[in-house]
Amino acid sequence: MAKISINHMMLLCLGVVCVFVLQAPAVSASKSVGIGESLASEIPSNLLSINGTVFHDLNGNGFMDEGEPGLPGWTIRLVQYDMEVLNVTTDQLGEYIFEGLNAGEYVVAQDLMPGWNQTAPGGGSYNVTLVDKDGERYDFGNFEGAVLATSIREYPLMRPSPEKLQRWIEVFKMQPLAEIDPEISAELDISPTGSLSLLNHLQYIPAERDQWDCGNCWVWAGTGVMEIGLSVEEGIKDRLSIQYLNSNYLGGSGSDWACCGNWLVDLANFYAGTGKAIPWSNANGHWQDGGRTCEMGSTSVPAGVITTTPNYPIDTIEAQAILTHGVGSATAISNIKNVLNQNKAVTFSFFLPTLDEWNIFGQFWLNQPESALYNPTFPDGKAWNDEQGAGHDVLCVGYNDNDPNNKYWIMLNSWGTTAGRPNGLFRVNMNMNYDNYFTLGGQGYYAFYWETLDLEYDLPEYGKDTVGVFDPTNGLWFLDYDNNGVADKAFYYGAPTHKPVTGDWNGDGKDTVGVFDPATSLWFLDNNNDGIADQYVYFGASTHIPVTGDWNGDGRDTVGVFDPTYGIWFLDYDNNGVADKALYYGAPTHKPVTGDWNGDGKDTVGVFDPTYGIWFLDYDNNGVADKAFYYGAPTHKPVTGDWNQNGKDTVGVFDPATSLWFLDYDNNGAADEYVYYGASSHVPVTGNWLQV
Secondary structure, X not given: OOEOOHHHOHHHOOOOOOOOOOOOOOOOOOOOOOHHHHHHHHOOOOOXXXXXXXXXXXXXXOOOOOOOOEOOOOEXXXXXXXXXXXXXXXXXXXXXXXXXXXXXXXXXXXXXXXXXXXXXXOOOEEXXXXXXXXXXOOOEEEEEOOOOOHHHOOOOOEOOOHHHHHHHHHHHXXXXXXXXXXXXXXXXXXXXXXXXXXXXXXXOOHHHOEOXXXXXXXXXXXXXXXXXXXXXXXXXXXXXXXXXXXXXXXXXXXXXXXXXXXXXXXXXXXXXXXXXXXXXOEOOOOXXXXXXXXXXXXXOOOHHHOOOOOXXXXXXXXXXXXXXXXXXXXXXXHHHHHHHHOOOXXXXXXXXXXXXXXXXXXXXXXXXXXXXXXXXXXXXXXXXXOOOOEEEEEEEEEEEOOOOOOOEEEEEOOEOOEOOEOOOEEEEEOOOOOOOEEEEOOEEEEOEEEEEEEEEEOOOOXXXXXXXXXXXXXXXXXXXXXXXXXXXXXXXXXXXOOEEEXXXXXXXXXXXXXXXXXXXXXXXXXXXXXXXXXXEEEOOOOOOEEEEEOOOOOOOOEEEEEEOOOOEXXXXXXXXXXXXXXXXXXXXXXXXXEEOOOOOOOXXXXXXXXXXXXXXXXXXXXXXXXXXXXXXXXXXXXEEEOOOOOOOOEEEEEEOOOOEEEEXXXXXXXXXXXXXXXXXXXXXXXXXXXXX
């Protein structure tokens, strides 16, 4: 990997107060701008750091326990946008720190020493998003020699008192029932067998999906329902922080704290109160309480150290019971399948009364492959043993009943992986006894509970254009989805000699990137920002300036060029490499711009005269200016976009000297929004990157 100085990553350099005075006649008034005015509390006032320890994981649990020594002399690398930014060597205590970091997304990885096996993190490296807090305890566990056998560990269970268990069950009885969709029921009646899996909606690393000693399976299962909901509803696959709830629930301490077990309704009530879910990658949002038990009484991570920006706002969340008791197996199965076919994941809570049943499940989990079936059914009426009885929650992500002799539910556990379970999955026999019960205090209680969440996120509608930059020195793009001055996406596309362009090439409502190669007159258009060209167009000449727009109102942006020698525009309506319209507009010193100036759904031309800071906008491509006004200075680079989602494109300028953007919502020559983003060598771009 190429090494670069951290100071080179100016894109995310924050906390610098920038003052700029707009020069007459560029704008009607002067204005001083502090970075805090435009970015508010999202921007940190100082540089940040990431620290951790490389340690000898003597018990192989992935957490640094008391008495486990640090490992000196190990190399830790910090990567940003696929480039190594820094590397350090651990000190005598095995500790490392990266200091002087700007806000942004980082990857932290270690160089594994010969003869050692890494135990933490399970995915090999950490993804860390720094915004306003330092990243702490990004530890690397290593074990010398062969990896420890999984069988020596004890798996965590929820061990409620009889009174608490009875209270949980009473709460379940009072929950609203999950809606059963009649159309899905009719489809299931017509085709009663089949298969479904929601696992592809889940972003997870099997080895890191591990409670270890903490009895918070209810958090892992419930959070899985939320993660799948986020993917289904918003199209966003992201891991959500387990640690966030662990650190905040009931203040992170007490006899009933998260590691002591609880119910899905408790998770729903928690998130209804906070109103947001936190990405796992947020600073200190990674799972750190695996070494804690219920008896320890508190979290190891104070709630205040977890960064809560970015987050996923939640509008509504409610725990709902799926009716499976007293209705017969066929109806129970149909109801569960119905909810899953609504693209909602399901939690399965099972309470086994004695150690005999738990030994059966433990041996099944440890020694059987993921294709084996588990039947949790035990003899009805078996007495609950207060010392041995326990419960566990897992996530049901689908089913398969194509084979009448092999019908099963697909379950995702939170106990990591085993040799036979690389994905952390197991199967539950669909022909189980859904009314199976145990007795407690002379009363019978159902052993199995199926639930889901009625969940709706409240993500903002990103229907407006926001800023981005292209770095021609290395072909990197940095896109900011919400104008908060922090890159939401970065990727490579293009070469130093290419000219960057953006547009909605395929009509999906999202703007993506492209480049124009003056040497060959070839355009390379990327439909989904994956760094791979999806369309190629041959149009223009080496002296032409590339432009893009929806020239005919069909919902797709296509290519065009401005010839500064003669002030001629050539517009191609369908990317076939042939001009559909040509017009004179502008002068050799003018900078071409395009936009939908009047909200009629068609982009037309305009020019910015840097000599005087004057804009001339043509509303109908007849070569006559319909609006002219002052905005900007000779050193500014012109940009356009629908900044306030009103359906009209207006103007803005990027000042390379200060990396400040000045966006005008109504073309009145006064800035309405200020963004600090980019570097002097970057080329400004704009677009609606995340149309929801």
